[in-house]
Amino acid sequence: MTNTLNGNSLINGEWVPGSEGEIKALNPATEEHLEPVFSLIGADQLDAAAQAAHEAFPGYSATDPTERADFLDLIVANLEDRREAIVDRAKQETGLTEARLNGELSRTSNQLRLFATVVRSGSFHRVRIDPALPEREPAPRADIRQRMVPLGPVAVFGASNFPLAFSTAGGDTASALAAGCPVLFKAHNAHPGTAELVAQAIHEAITELGLPAGTFSLVYGPGAKIGQRLVADPRITAVGFTGSRSGGLAIARTAFERARPIPVYAEMSSINPVVVLPGALESASDLAEGFVGSVTGSSGQLCTVPGLIFVPEGPEGDKFVSRTVELVDAAVGQTMLTPSIAKSWAEGVEHMSAQSGVQIVARGQDGQGSNAPGPVLFETNAETLLVNAELQKEIFGAASLIVRYREPAQLQEAVAKVEGQLTVTVHATEADHDDVAALVPRLENLAGRILYGGWPTGVEVGHAMVHGGPFPATSDSRTTSVGTLAIERFLRPVAYQDFPQDLLPAPATDANPWDVSQSIDGK
Structure with a gap:
């Protein structure tokens, strides 16, 4: 384990220096710049990161429940090993208190643990089976089986106000990885050192478990320029964003104007009456x-x-x-x-x-x-x-x-x-x-x-929580960015008709080796 900051982006399992300028973090309490210098990537390096995520998708999405859940749990263990270093750096970069940051890191770990339990349970597959009815009149019914499959590589943007819980290994990253999607994470330039320390924990888990190197990438870039290019990349299949209304709408506009539009899950503006x-x-x-x-x-x-x-x-x-x-x-x-x-x-x-x-x-x-x-x-x-x-x-x-x-x-x-x-x-x-x-x-x-009763500050991480809402609170009110339902943002349904048992995905088979919940004829 290392806690040394190198100031580079993580692309395809390697720490790569950028080619488009440099930044330093700023301590907002003292207005002093912090070491080290972080280099910003250019278009070619972003292209390499997107390609790595694209190439990682087939292998990572095929992981079984145990492999994927163990990965999430190992990230937690690595984060906890780095707790002191992460909290110390985040305190310097944000001005937030040690107590607040320790709580936020615990919440980040708890989110990952919760999604590990979801992956092991297999409930997110939402398997539905309509068995064949060959004798049905006036026409037979085919055997039709449905399950949820991951979308593909997901772009996640770090939030300014949550350097941990809505950032590198936060809710969007955790739910995308749980769904079987590689993550290409754009760090917030206000807390780059915190982002790197957390990325080290994820990278270490990927390496130890032998997962595809592009399962997770961390990039630093020049603000909106690199972010818009990331959203426009045809290998990205969905976006998770927490930030301003103007930022969220700009991202959503780019995603919609692509030749192949993709969903954007942007949490933007709320006054919480x-x-x-x-x-x-x-x-x-x-x-x-x-x-x-x-x-x-x-x-x-x-x-x-x-x-x-x-x-x-x-x-x-x-x-x-x-x-x-x-x-x-x-x-x-x-x-x-x-x-x-x-x-x-x-x-x-x-x-x-x-x-x-x-x-x-x-x-x-x-x-x-x-x-x-x-x-x-x-x-x-x-x-x-x-x-x-x-x-x-x-x-x-x-x-x-x-x-x-x-x-x-x-x-x-x-x-x-x-x-x-x-x-x-x-x-x-x-x-x-x-x-x-x-x-x-x-x-x-x-x-x-x-x-x-009570007050809205403080969002419980659990199965029933909804952290979303009608526009402009979010760009898509049908889902949530907190809680286990968040995994469904990065999944889509696929039906298999008259497939032989040996060709069906494991959760949709009669043998059901992963022991997931199956709805058969609606029961």
Whole structure:
């Protein structure tokens, strides 16, 4: 095992220096550049990486459940061996706390372990068998068997705000590898050293198990230029992306305009509205503390931060707002991930401040350094929200908008105007349940995850989780980027008609040697 950084891309099992310039990581807390220099690849090297993934696909996709699950488990073991080095480097590159990064690395490992269990169970094959009915009248029925097969090489883009859980070995990579797809990973240039350390863990597992060298590649490139070329490459069959709306749409546009369009699973923009009904205001102080904690944690740089909260007008709602203002005024800013993210946050705050009918009601203290702005709280009313779509623009960071509403009918109207989200949260008591029941159909059309109580920050990794939602939260609301259902993004169904048993894929045979679940005649 080595933790030494070489600053090169991993292409077809070799660490290859780039030919298109260099970058250095920046510590956002101190604004000091970090060693080493990372070289950026050019078109020819990207072509070699895509070809390696293409050539790896037949062999890697043919691995049996034990081989593939063992691979995922070995990546986990290698990550845990490197935990101290990974967390230390990520802390320097992101300004995130050691506790947050240790938790994120544990989540990354847990995602891989979870997908290893899915691979061993074989449930993702979703085998369906309609046995032949040769005596059926007026026409016989053929023997038809269906299973899911992997798409092919997948391009994954590292996220700026999750250097581990949505990055090199994160959810998109884990689910694609579990599906049997090689991964070509484009590292985020804000945390290149973290990406390399994690890639070393994956490469070591590939080498130890004798898997095709192109099963996983790591590339560093000059921003959008290399990313667009990667998406346009005809050997790439799907894309996983977490980032801005503009970035996600640019990738989706390129993928759609290809001679052979491919699916893009882009998580983009979400303000995760919270709906407070009157009964919940019985605990206004506790509610305010939970809300502010959710908004300010990790400097608000989470895709599920509540950027908008509906609060009833009246004395009880005033108490909630008053306590929230106190908490935000007392809050201290935390270091943001990069200077550019801090700049975008400031621009978003300025834009919101300029909107008619919106006012800043609280502003926290700036933290140490130039990239730790104090949290900001805005307030407006439902009438203003209804006529100004600009109030729904995401401010990526610790900022949120309180929207006061008069009665349930106005709340229903305002909620109906909100665009697609990852989450929507309802705070209510039993006395409010009639109003909640009336809201639920709208909320189902609004978001991928609906919470009753609690706060949306913190996404459980499990079988039932949905981390997705209608546009612009994601580019495809039919799936999720977290949880075991995520594997289905990189699979497609194939039917085998009247195939001899010895030519059928193992999970679709009568012998069923992998012991996967089979639906036979719908049972």
